[in-house]
Amino acid sequence: MDNYIERLQERGINITAVRLLIFKEMMNFSHAFCLADLETTLDTVDKSTLFRTITLFHEKRLIHSIDDGSGSIKYSVCSRYCDCSVEQQHTHFYCEKCKTTFCLDNASIPEVNIPQNFILHSANFVLKGLCSHCSKIAT
Numbered sequence: 001m002d003n004y005i006e007r008l009q010e011r012g013i014n015i016t017a018v019r020l021l022i023f024k025e026m027m028n029f030s031h032a033f034c035l036a037d038l039e040t041t042l043d044t045v046d047k048s049t050l051f052r053t054i055t056l057f058h059e060k061r062l063i064h065s066i067d068d069g070s071g072s073i074k075y076s077v078c079s080r081y082c083d084c085s086v087e088q089q090h091t092h093f094y095c096e097k098c099k100t101t102f103c104l105d106n107a108s109i110p111e112v113n114i115p116q117n118f119i120l121h122s123a124n125f126v127l128k129g130l131c132s133h134c135s136k137i138a139t
């Protein structure tokens with residue numbers, strides 16, 4: 001539990017029992033999650049608390065958001081020293097079969113030449129296809 005407390009404190013988030021509980025649950029996901037996923041696993045926490053906590057964690061960059069085109073915003077816990085700058089962002093992979101989104105932490109976003117005087121703030125780089133589990137079923 002100490003490690004969780006430390007992770008929240010590092011991001012300037014005040015510790016409460018419910019925040020710890022939610023963060024712990026987030027750490028259990030091996031893939032990106034959406035609000036509805038958390039509502040299912042944390043059915044004792046009321047929805048507005050969940051929503052406010054996600055918003056806070058996102059603002060404090062404890063988690064990052066991913067728009068994978070599925071219509072619901074996904075989230076994933078940031079690596080410890082991530083500051084969510086474009087250089088630190090990674091590619092995401094959306095499986096069209098099981099509708100799961102994965103963080104490809106080791107695949108940084110390719111450098112893109114943008115027109116002069118355009119200023120880049122963030123990037124949302126999503127690859128689509130089949131995950132390792134679904135590709136096995138497909139063949």
Ligand SMILES: [Zn+2]
Nearest residue numbers: 095098131134
């Ligand atoms: Zn899949």
Ligand SMILES: [Zn+2]
Nearest residue numbers: 076092103104
């Ligand atoms: Zn990610």
